[in-house]
Amino acid sequence: xxxxxxxxxxxxxxxxxxxxxxxxxxxxxxxxxxxxxxxxxxxxxxxxxxxxxxxxxxxxxxxxxxxxxxxxxxxxxxxxxxxxxxxxxxxxxxxxxxxxxxxxxxxxxxxxxxxxxxxxxxxxxxxxxxxxxxxxxxxxxxxxxxxxxxxxxxxxxxxxxxxxxxxxxxxxxxxxxxxxxxxxxxxxxxxxxxxxxxxxxxxxxxxxxxxxxxxxxxxxxxxxxxxxxxxxxxxxxxxxxxxxxxxxxxxxxxxxxxxxxxxxxxxxxxxxxxxxxxxxxxxxxxxxxxxxxxxxxxxxxxxxxxxxxxxxxxxxxxxxxxxxxxxxxxxxxxxxxxxxxxxxxxxxxxxxxxxxxxxxxxxxxxxxxxxxxxxxxxxxxxxxxxxxx
Amino acid sequence: xxxxxxxxxxxxxxxxxxxxxxxxxxxxxxxxxxxxxxxxxxxxxxxxxxxxxxxxxxxxxxxxxxxxxxxxxxxxxxxxxxxxxxxxxxxxxxxxxxxxxxxxxxxxxxxxxxxxxxxxxxxxxxxxxxxxxxxxxxxxxxxxxxxxxxxxxxxxxxxxxxxxxxxxxxxxxxxxxxxxxxxxxxxxxxxxxxxxxxxxxxxxxxxxxxxxxxxxxxxxxxxxxxxxxxxxxxxxxxxxxxxxxxxxxxxxxxxxxxxxxxxxxxxxxxxxxxxxxxxxxxxxxxxxxxxxxxxxxxxxxxxxxxxxxxxxxxxxxxxxxxxxxx
Ligand SMILES: Nc1ncnc2c1ncn2[C@@H]1O[C@H](COP(=O)(O)OP(=O)(O)OP(=O)(O)O)[C@@H](O)[C@H]1O
Ligand SMILES: [Mg+2]
Numbered sequence: 238x239x240x241x242x243x244x245x246x247x248x249x250x251x252x253x254x255x256x257x258x259x260x261x262x263x264x265x266x267x268x269x270x271x272x273x274x275x276x277x278x279x280x281x282x283x284x285x286x287x288x289x290x291x292x293x294x295x296x297x298x299x300x301x302x303x304x305x306x307x308x309x310x311x312x313x314x315x316x317x318x319x320x321x322x323x324x325x326x327x328x329x330x331x332x333x334x335x336x337x338x339x340x341x342x343x344x345x346x347x348x349x350x351x352x353x354x355x356x357x358x359x360x361x362x363x364x365x366x367x368x369x370x371x372x373x374x375x376x377x378x379x380x381x382x383x384x385x386x387x388x389x390x391x392x393x394x395x396x397x398x399x400x401x402x403x404x405x406x407x408x409x410x411x412x413x414x415x416x417x418x419x420x421x422x423x424x425x426x427x428x429x430x431x432x433x434x435x436x437x438x439x440x441x442x443x444x445x446x447x448x449x450x451x452x453x454x455x456x457x458x459x460x461x462x463x464x465x466x467x468x469x470x471x472x473x474x475x476x477x478x479x480x481x482x483x484x485x486x487x488x489x490x491x492x493x494x495x496x497x498x499x500x501x502x503x504x505x506x507x508x509x510x511x512x513x514x515x516x517x518x519x520x521x522x523x524x525x526x527x528x529x530x531x532x533x534x535x536x537x538x539x540x541x542x543x544x545x546x547x548x549x550x551x552x553x554x555x556x557x558x559x560x561x562x563x564x565x566x567x568x569x570x571x572x573x574x575x576x577x578x579x580x581x582x583x584x585x586x587x588x589x590x591x592x593x594x595x596x597x598x599x600x601x602x603x604x605x606x607x608x609x610x611x612x613x614x615x616x617x618x619x620x621x622x623x624x625x626x
Numbered sequence: 627x628x629x630x631x632x633x634x635x636x637x638x639x640x641x642x643x644x645x646x647x648x649x650x651x652x653x654x655x656x657x658x659x660x661x662x663x664x665x666x667x668x669x670x671x672x673x674x675x676x677x678x679x680x681x682x683x684x685x686x687x688x689x690x691x692x693x694x695x696x697x698x699x700x701x702x703x704x705x706x707x708x709x710x711x712x713x714x715x716x717x718x719x720x721x722x723x724x725x726x727x728x729x730x731x732x733x734x735x736x737x738x739x740x741x742x743x744x745x746x747x748x749x750x751x752x753x754x755x756x757x758x759x760x761x762x763x764x765x766x767x768x769x770x771x772x773x774x775x776x777x778x779x780x781x782x783x784x785x786x787x788x789x790x791x792x793x794x795x796x797x798x799x800x801x802x803x804x805x806x807x808x809x810x811x812x813x814x815x816x817x818x819x820x821x822x823x824x825x826x827x828x829x830x831x832x833x834x835x836x837x838x839x840x841x842x843x844x845x846x847x848x849x850x851x852x853x854x855x856x857x858x859x860x861x862x863x864x865x866x867x868x869x870x871x872x873x874x875x876x877x878x879x880x881x882x883x884x885x886x887x888x889x890x891x892x893x894x895x896x897x898x899x900x901x902x903x904x905x906x907x908x909x910x911x912x913x914x915x916x917x918x919x920x921x922x923x924x925x926x927x928x929x930x931x932x933x934x935x936x937x938x939x940x941x942x943x944x945x946x947x948x949x950x951x952x
Binding site: 466 | 688691692693711714717721723726728743744745
C-alpha cells in the first residue's frame with residue numbers, strides 16, 4: 238500500500254505541477270458553463286416570472302381587504318400591479334388575459350375574518366395565465382390563509398393582525414415554494430433541474446470523462462516515454478501500478494466534479510439538494526468513468542490513440558447523456574441511453590435537487606455502479622496492447 | 627575475473643554467479659526475438675551484449691529484469707528465480723532502460739526519492755543515499771531543478787543514477803550512451819568502470835564495439851535473437867581465427883627479407899605488394915621487434931611500420947556476414 242500511495246502522490250504532484258488537469262478539468266468546463274449559460278440564458282429569461290396584474294374587486298372601506306392588496310403589491314422580487322375594478326370587470330380581465338388573475342373579495346371580508354366565521358375569496362385564473370397565474374394563485378391563497386389564521390388567533394377585530402414585514406415573509410415562502418408544485422405534478426425527474434442546473438450537471442459529467450483520463454491513461458504515456466519498464470522493474474506486483482493509476486483517476490474525478498458542482502451551483506444559483514445523496518452520485522459516476530479508462534488504456538497502442546479514443550467516448554456519452562441538451566428516445570435506444578452513466582448522473586442530480594434523498598437515487602446509482610462492474614470485467618477481457626510491455 | 631579462462635559457460639561456478647540466464651526464448655508472433663539465449667555473470671564482472679538494432683538485446687534484458695514473461699528458459703538473480711509476478715528478486719537488480727525513464731516534472735532529487743521509495747527505502751537511509759548518488763552523477767548542484775530542463779547528458783546520468791540508488795547486485799544498462807555527446811559518454815563509461823571495480827555486476831548492452839571492448843570482461847555477440855559467440859575480447863578474436871597484419875614499407879633487398887621473415891614462427895604468411903611487405907602474424911605486438919630486426923638485417927631499409935589488429939567489428943562481420951552498424 239505504501240508503494241501504491243507513493244505512486245499516486247507522485248502522479249498527483251506532477252499533474253498539478255503541469256497544470257493540465259487544473260485547466261482541462263476545472264477552468265475549461267467552468268468557462269464553457271458560463272458561455273453556454275449566456276446562450277441559453279436568453280431563452281430562460283422568457284420563462285422567468287414576468288410582470289403580473291391583478292384585477293381586484295374589493296369591498297369599500299374594508300381594512301383587511303386593503304391589507305391583502307398592499308401585502309400583494311409589496312412582495313419583494315415580484316412585480317405585481319393591482320387594478321381595483323368591479324366584479325364583472327375582474328372576471329372579464331382575467332378571462333381575456335388583460336390581467337394575470339382576477340381577485341374577488343366579497344363584502345364583509347374583514348368582519349368575517351375577525352369573527353372567525355371566514356368567507357370565500359375567489360381567484361380567477363384565465364387561459365394563458367401560465368406560471369405567473371399559478372404563482373399568483375398560490376401567493377394569494379397563502380396571504381388569505383395567513384390573514385385568517387392571524388386574525389382568528391389574535392382576535393383583533395377589524396385590524397391588521399399581521400405586521401407588514403411578516404406578510405412579506407409569508408408571500409416569499411409561498412413564492413419560493415412554487416417549484417414544489419411542479420414536482421407533485423409528476424414531471425420527469427430530470428426536468429426538475431433548472432436549465433442552469435442541467436447545464437452544470439451535464440458539463441460536470443462530460444468533463445469528468447476527460448478528467449479521469451489523467452490517471453489511468455498516463456499508463457500509455459509512461460509506456461511511450463519509457464518509465465513503465467522502470468516501474469515494472471521495482472520490487473512490487475505489476476498490479477500495484479494499475480491500482481495507483483486508478484486511484485489517481487478516482488481522486489482527480491472526485492475533486493474536479495465536486496468543484497464543478499459547487500462552483501457551478503454558486504455561479505448559476507443552483508441547489509443540488511441533499512449533500513449525502515449528491516456525494517453518492519459523484520462517487521458512482523466517478524467510479525463508472527474510471528472503469529471506462531481501463532478499457533481504453535488496454536486497447537490503445539499509444540498515448541495518442543488513447544487520447545483520441547477518450548475524446549470520442551467522452552463526447553458521445555456526454556451528448557447522449559444530455560450534457561448539452563436533453564435527448565429523448567423511446568424503446569430500446571431509450572433504454573440504452575438510460576444506461577449511460579452521464580445520463581444517470583444528471584437524472585440523479587435532478588432527483589436530489591427536487592428534494593430527493595439517498596433512497597430516491599437508488600436507480601441511477603445502481604446503473605452507474607453496474608456500468609463500472611460490467612466495464613471493469615470487459616477491461617480484463619480485451620487484449621492488452623497498451624499497459625504492458 | 628573471467629578474463630583468463632578459455633572455456634566459458636557450464637564450467638564456471640554456478641553458485642556465486644549473480645545472474646544465470648538459461649535457454650531464454652521469446653517470440654513476438656512469428657518473430658523469434660530471443661532464441662535460446664544463455665549466459666552468466668559473476669560478481670564484479672561486466673558482461674556485454676553486443677549486437678545491431680533489433681538483435682534482441684532489449685527483449686533479453688526485459689526478461690532478465692522480470693518485465694515480460696519468457697516463452698521458455700529461466701533467469702536466476704542472486705539465486706532467485708525471476709519472473710514478472712515475483713517482486714522479491716527484483717530487489718537485486720537496478721534497471722537503466724534504453725529510453726529515459728525519468729519524470730520530467732519532478733526534480734532530480736524527487737525522481738531519486740520516488741524510485742528509492744518504490745525500492746523499499748526510506749528515512750535517513752534514503753536521504754543519505756540520494757545525496758551520494760547526486761554527487762556521483764554530478765547533479766548535486768542541480769538537485770532541485772526539474773529534470774525536463776536538463777541537457778541530454780544530464781538526463782542520461784540521472785537515468786543511470788536511479789538504477790544505482792539501492793546498490794543492486796546487478797546493474798542492467800540498456801544502451802546508456804545512445805544520443806549522448808562524447809564528453810558525457812566518457813563520464814558514463816567511467817562511472818560504469820568505477821562501479822565494476824567496486825564489485826557490482828553489470829549487464830551492458832550496446833551496438834558500439836569500442837564500448838564493449840573498453841568496459842566488458844566478457845562479451846556475447848548477439849544477432850537475430852541468438853548469441854553467436856561469447857568470450858573475452860581476445861577469445862572472440864581468436865575464435866574467428868583472427869590474426870594481425872603488419873605492413874613493412876621500405877626499399878632494399880626485399881626478396882632476402884621475405885625469406886628471412888618466413889623463418890619466424892609467429893609469421894604465418896608474407897606477401898609483397900610492390901612498395902611494401904604484408905605479413906600475417908600471430909601476436910603482432912610481441913613479434914614486431916623481431917620482425918623489424920630481421921627485415922633490416924636482411925638488407926631492407928624501412929620507411930614505415932604499421933600494425934593492424936582485428937577488432938570486434940571484423941569478428942561480427944565474419945560471424946554474421948553483416949556490419950555491426952548500419
Ligand atoms: N513488443 C513487441 N512486439 C513485437 N515485436 C517486438 C516487440 N518488442 C520487440 N520486438 C521485435 O523484436 C526484435 C528484437 O527487438 P529488441 O528491442 O529486443 O532489439 P534490440 O537489440 O534492443 O534493438 P535496439 O538496438 O534497436 O534497441 C525486433 O525485431 C523488434 O522489432
Ligand atoms: Mg534495445
